[in-house]
Amino acid sequence: MFYRLSGVHHADYVSDSRIFKVPADRNLTAFIFLIGLAAPFIIPSLYLNSYLLPWLIWTAAALGLNLVTGWAGQLHLGYAAVMAVGAYSAIHAARFGVPWEFALIIGGLTSSVIGSLFAFAALRVKGLYLALTTLAMQFVMDWVLTHSPAISGGSHASLQSPTLALLGQEITTDTGFYYVAFGWCVLVTIFMLNLKRTGLGRALVAVREKDFAAAILGVNSFYYKILAFATSSFIAGVSGALLVATFFFLAAPEQFSVAVSIQVLAMVIVGGLGSIIGSYFGVALILLVPGIVNGLVVTLSDGLGMQIDVETLAHIPNAVYGALIVIILLIEPLGLGKLYGNIRDYLMVWPFDQFKK
């Protein structure tokens, strides 16, 4: 009904390696893109700024982690630390007087360099041990951050971000911030969409599935692992910098703590490893649902005339957040992206599959 295509039939490689194999997918994407462009004129600026903008930036960040965890199969529990590196170096550069365009790139590149350190751990161990090493590295980076006033910005451990300015325009309005986030997210998405069509994407998948089998086929897993970490770290760095420049305005170490690393990983896994659309869903779920549930609890308790402890209310979002991770993993270990895929595949041949049985 929605897809009007009775299966995917490719006659040559060119058509098989298109980004959108189904025309309706392309139309849907274009439609959503247009909505995204028009959002500031449709959506009240409060929602735009407190929901849509962080959603887009976190999605870009999650896509970066998805590259390394979903595509290259390397567990990473220190992603927030890499984001912190990007954020702090970009802001320091901007405070130093470097134009923001370059400051962002500096942030991304510094992240790349530091992030590649994680790759060296990945060269030696994988799976659980890699997760533990990256977790420990996150602790080390946290420690360095909180213990060097020069980086974290003095005794209050917070660093004011200078006003964002791109292409000679100072950006101060909510709409402006939104478009910056939107642009970055679209850019990362396009990169990721194209990744699976390239040799790099295929090599990463080969490394994920069996790194020594890939090595036998001539895929240099050493090189590709480092490349995966460096690329994903670049995305992390720029996302971290933009997060501070357009959302927090103040950089503080706890914005990039272990809990945040776990949160980004949760977004990626709940969304679905290796699924781009899944990352969008995963971020939305993890970022927005706990708050919504809390709001519901407040409304309900008010409606029923119950008094709920302030402290209880403060901790409900966390409980919900944990429960969401567990529930989604139990329902569909491959994540929301897989659930979406199932529905899409079902609709693709609807109603013709009804006749088969």
Place this chain on the structure above:
Amino acid sequence: MDWVFLSELAINGALTGLLYSLFAIGLVLIYKASSVPNLAQGGLTMVGAYVVLALARDVGLPLWLAIPLAAVVMFGLGFGIERVALRRLAGRPVVMILMLTLGLDIFLRGTTLAIWGGTSRSMELGVSYDPLFLGDIFISRIHLVGAGVALALFVAFMLFFRTRTGIKLRAIADDYMASWSVGISVERGVGLSWALASVVAVAAGVIWGEIQGVDQALSLLLLKGLTVAVLGGLDSILGAVIAGIILGVVENIGADFLDPLVGGGSRELIVAAVLILTVMIRPHGLFGRHDIERV
């Protein structure tokens, strides 16, 4: 060099280290019986401590009754966790199981705090705070008690893994499919390991709760517990005890040297460094099993 001071650091470090072992034994139990890394042990420890307090304060039971009762409750909870969550993901890639236990950890912490609030509470075990002197060396009594509990649990579990049930648990960790094929109930075995780990969590929760208060911070023991477990070799209980002592001593003495240089707070750094070095140099730890790679 002041030798008395150094040995005081070492002995107290070793005692603290045994308390880390107390926590790590829970991790090792589950890993040994199902090859699942349990990142929810911090949350479990916190729940354990809060359940003891709930029984002692809110219900009004004496502590000697509240602690065993809490152990029973947690035993059930452990079984429940396996039944509801772990069973459905058996055989999935490790990344999903890691995420599951992380989610569980967040859930347990959030729920505990939502029920009992975030203010720190005290355990009040009744162990005297009077210092104990061994020659010139100062030793904390509660640490001594905790170390004793850790060693007792260590002996108990060493014996347990030689019993028939214990051997079956080790068999499960080796090969799920082969275990099924000879009629071992894999589900019940994994459930039992979670249940036992939850009981260990009560012990760790009570002791650590007495030392640093019952609050959110109990779950932060996870990094130290993980480091001890990995350094000892994830599936070795003996390893967990010895690694605990090593980490405790290294941490205590190292912090004493480093703190003046970096302005305090170097413990976390030392622990993280030990974890990284262990994984890089000897991933299977001091006493862990090698994966046998031969045909």
Place this chain on the structure above:
Amino acid sequence: MQEKVEAQNILSMNSVEVLYDNVILAIKGVSVQVPKGEMIALLGSNGAGKSTTLKAISGLLKAERGRISRGEITFQGTDITEAPAQKRVEMGICHVIEGRRVFEHLTPDENLTAAAPRGMSRSTLNAEKDKIYAYFPRLAERKNSQAGYLSGGEQQMLAIGRALVTQPKLLMLDEPSLGLAPFLVEEIFGILQKINKDEGLSVLLVEQNALAALEIVSQGYLIENGRVVMHGTAEALKSNSDIQEFYLGGGETDFHNVKHYSRRKRWLS
């Protein structure tokens, strides 16, 4: 009459279909009967559905996301189609899975202990172990070394011994000869035959090595593409010319003159 047949067969499997992941039809209506106290072989090429058949009987399908979608399996007259694997082991079906999967980090002795049924007394267990060590003296020699470091043949013996601890009435073996030297295969098959004679244990054997298998069994089933395509006594199968060419080797010896694909597996399609 019908009842008499039932009584003779310890296991009877009637037109069983197995689905993996709810999509892949692995076996399509397989019927196999195992008479009490006899040794039966399932023959066939790779991917024919032999292992799936065994897993359907032992209940291990569930671990691989498979299920029996049609047909029924009865063991000693009881329907076990839906019974969980553990229940089936308790009833007396034990499956030695493919690839010598011993518990590598346990000693052979502990491997045997691990398989002990619940409630088996210590003395019974020790008696069982002694019996197994008597069948496999090599295991007795190495009973306290680590199982992962045993040789391939010893591991296979341990896997069989471990299955015997469960006191099965029907022993199912999945390719016990895989990757073993011919003399070891002979040794293991000899021991199997002995156990079969001594204890009246029924054996269902899956083999690629048809030549060796047909020497020790009384009947064989030939499975291809998830269907039973031939069934007969060992002698009948050995003398069948199709079997000779496709599974036993031999037949035409002068390979220069062999016209490839001159003969097809006519029973297919």
